[in-house]
Amino acid sequence: MASQLLITGAAGFIGANLVYRLLLMTDYSIVVLDALTYSGHLESLTSAMDNERLEFVHADIRDAGAVRSVFDRFQPDGVIHLAAESHVDRSIESPMEFVTTNVQGTAVLLSEAERAWSGDTSKRFHHVSTDEVFGTLGPTGRFSEETPYSPRSPYAASKASSDHFVRAWAETYGLNVVITNCTNNYGPYQFPEKLIPVVIDRLQRREQIPIYGDGSNVRDWLYVEDHCDALIEVFNRGAPGETYCIGGETEMSNLDLVEALCDIYDEVSGRDVGSSRGLIDFVTDRPGHDFRYAMDITKIRDDLGWSPSVDIFTGLRSTVGWYLGNQSWVDAVQSDEHDTFQGRWYTR
Ligand SMILES: NC(=O)c1ccc[n+]([C@@H]2O[C@H](COP(=O)([O-])OP(=O)(O)OC[C@H]3O[C@@H](n4cnc5c(N)ncnc54)[C@H](O)[C@@H]3O)[C@@H](O)[C@H]2O)c1
Numbered sequence: 001m002a003s004q005l006l007i008t009g010a011a012g013f014i015g016a017n018l019v020y021r022l023l024l025m026t027d028y029s030i031v032v033l034d035a036l037t038y039s040g041h042l043e044s045l046t047s048a049m050d051n052e053r054l055e056f057v058h059a060d061i062r063d064a065g066a067v068r069s070v071f072d073r074f075q076p077d078g079v080i081h082l083a084a085e086s087h088v089d090r091s092i093e094s095p096m097e098f099v100t101t102n103v104q105g106t107a108v109l110l111s112e113a114e115r116a117w118s119g120d121t122s123k124r125f126h127h128v129s130t131d132e133v134f135g136t137l138g139p140t141g142r143f144s145e146e147t148p149y150s151p152r153s154p155y156a157a158s159k160a161s162s163d164h165f166v167r168a169w170a171e172t173y174g175l176n177v178v179i180t181n182c183t184n185n186y187g188p189y190q191f192p193e194k195l196i197p198v199v200i201d202r203l204q205r206r207e208q209i210p211i212y213g214d215g216s217n218v219r220d221w222l223y224v225e226d227h228c229d230a231l232i233e234v235f236n237r238g239a240p241g242e243t244y245c246i247g248g249e250t251e252m253s254n255l256d257l258v259e260a261l262c263d264i265y266d267e268v269s270g271r272d273v274g275s276s277r278g279l280i281d282f283v284t285d286r287p288g289h290d291f292r293y294a295m296d297i298t299k300i301r302d303d304l305g306w307s308p309s310v311d312i313f314t315g316l317r318s319t320v321g322w323y324l325g326n327q328s329w330v331d332a333v334q335s336d337e338h339d340t341f342q343g344r345w346y347t348r
Contacts, residue, residue, distance in 0.1 A: 004029045006076035008061055008109065009083030011040035013190040014128070014224055018080065019048050021228040029053045031074045033067070034083060035060040039191040043332045061105035064112065071116035079113055080235055081106065082128045084162075087193060088155045092287065095154035102158035103165065110169040121176045126235045127166040129181045131220070131247070132156035136290035143181075144296040145243045152288050170241050178238040180231060182246040183295050186315065187224030188322040192330060196316075199258055200323045201330065203265045203276055213285035215255025218292040222248030223310035233304045244304070247295025250312045255280075260313070264320050 005022070009015040010032040022028050034040045036058060048054050055074065059066035061083050070076075083105065085091065085098045110125065117123040134143040135150030149164075151157040169175040186196045202209045230246045238244060252260075262276035301307050323330065 003027070004031065004074060004076045004078075006031045006033060006070065006074065006079045008033045008079070008081045009040065010034055011036055011042055011044055011056075012082065012086070013039070013044075013187075013194075014185055014227060015082045016044035016189045017187060017224045018082070018228045018231060019045060019054065021225060021232065023048055023051055023053060025229075025232065029055075031055045031057060031070065031076060033057045033059050033061065033070055037085075039086065039193075041191075041333045043329055044189045061109055062100055064108045067108055067112045068115070071112050075116070077122070078124045078126070078235065079109065080126045080128065080231060081109055084159070085155070088132075088153050089193075089286065091153055091155035091158070095158075098154050098158040102155075103161045106162035107165050110165060110175065114169060114173045114175050117175070119174060121174065121240065124176045124178065124235065124240075125166065125169070126231070126238075127163065127177065127179045128231065129163050129179055130156070130159050131181050131183045131245070131293050131295055132290065133160040133163060133181060134293075137292040137294060139292065142294040142296040143245060145245055145299055152290060167241075176240045178234050178240070179243045180234050180246050181243065181295075182227055182230070183220040183222055183248055183293055185222055185224045185227050187319050188326070189329070190224075191333060195254070195257070196261065196319060197323060197330075199261045200265065200320055202279065203262065204324070206279070208281040209258060209262075209279045210281050210283040211254055211258060212283060212289060214282060215253060215258065215280075216291075217254050217289060218251050218294070219254070219257070220247045220294045221250045221252060221257070221312055221315075222246065222308055223312075223315035226308045226310055229309075230300060230304075230306045233306045234300070237304055239303075244300045245295050245297055246300060246306075247297050248308045248312070249295075249297065250308070251292075251294050252312065260316060261320065264313075264316055268317070268320055268324065 005028045011034040085101045091098045134147045149160045151160040170177045190197050266273045
């Protein structure tokens with residue numbers, strides 16, 4: 001059983017939630033490695049920073065020397081790798097950053113893990129990946145561990161490529177790996193360029209809420225804490241070399257989701273329910289916009305006993321409440337000089 005974990009990308013959305021979950025539910029000591037790009041912020045880890053089980057290292061996963069010194073200094077027994085460029089729209093505008101961080105950075109981590117662990121298969125490398133590697137679905141069917149890869153955006157292609165490198169390190173060097181492919185997450189600490197925090201931000205500013213195309217694209221939504229619990233289960237109990245698909249079993253069109261958010265916001269802020277829907281504005285669709293994602297989670301449910309526990313309306317209510325109660329976090333993460341793609345529409 002691992003006692004010291006290296007979590008990459010833990011100043012980002014899922015990583016920060018995972019750190020809080022690990023501190024609460026396990027005895028692991030944690031080393032966080034993060035480059036603090038535009039989407040990574042120490043403000044997301046404020047409540048954990050004083051915990052003596054947590055160390056933070058400001059480093060880039062593409063920097064082999066820096067990664068090696070983290071392995072040498074902290075000797076982690078396991079890695080949960082989340083660091084990535086994660087935004088599809090940005091990948092369309094600047095694909096090379098996705099190639100270097102998501103592909104090259106993952107290969108650097110694999111290489112340094114293999115060097116540090118030199119064949120010790122009690123140490124584990126867990127790669128956190130996405131359902132987008134599978135491409136797009138029509139109106140029926142679901143992705144599963146058997147679905148062939150068919151990435152359609154530079155982001156999806158970079159994650160697919162990194163999944164392949166992870167499997168290659170298992171086959172070639174005997175590294176103990178697990179991979180998880182998850183659907184869209186939502187919840188606290190998500191950078192306000194992705195769909196749900198952008199909608200909440202627009203609602204508060206009373207600005208138009210742009211929706212790509214006619215809003216019929218479907219995503220399967222999972223509350224981030226449920227995802228973190230699934231990651232902990234897979235890291236601790238998943239079989240070596242296996243892939244596990246994770247999803248919320250909650251399909252919603254973008255339009256239905258945005259309307260639900262408008263109504264929850266109206267309810268919470270004492271407005272007439274339905275009045276905020278008037279802010280919705282349909283805009284030109286994203287190029288190559290995948291139509292539908294949905295996940296078959298039979299394997300993780302049967303093998304590890306995990307299934308989602310937070311229903312979408314409860315999760316959305318608590319997410320809206322979190323953003324309204326944490327405006328200082330929103331202001332802090334937006335105050336950097338990074339381009340936050342304001343004025344555009346953002347889904348992962
Ligand atoms: N958000 C989702 O819905 C979702 C769903 C499935 C899988 N994933 C995967 O989960 C992981 C985390 O996603 P997220 O939504 O939390 O992303 P995020 O953009 O919020 O966080 C990414 C983190 O990685 C860090 N990072 C980026 N480049 C780095 C580099 N070169 N070196 C070190 N750190 C770097 C950033 O500073 C940031 O803290 C990603 O690998 C993503 O592909 C996300």
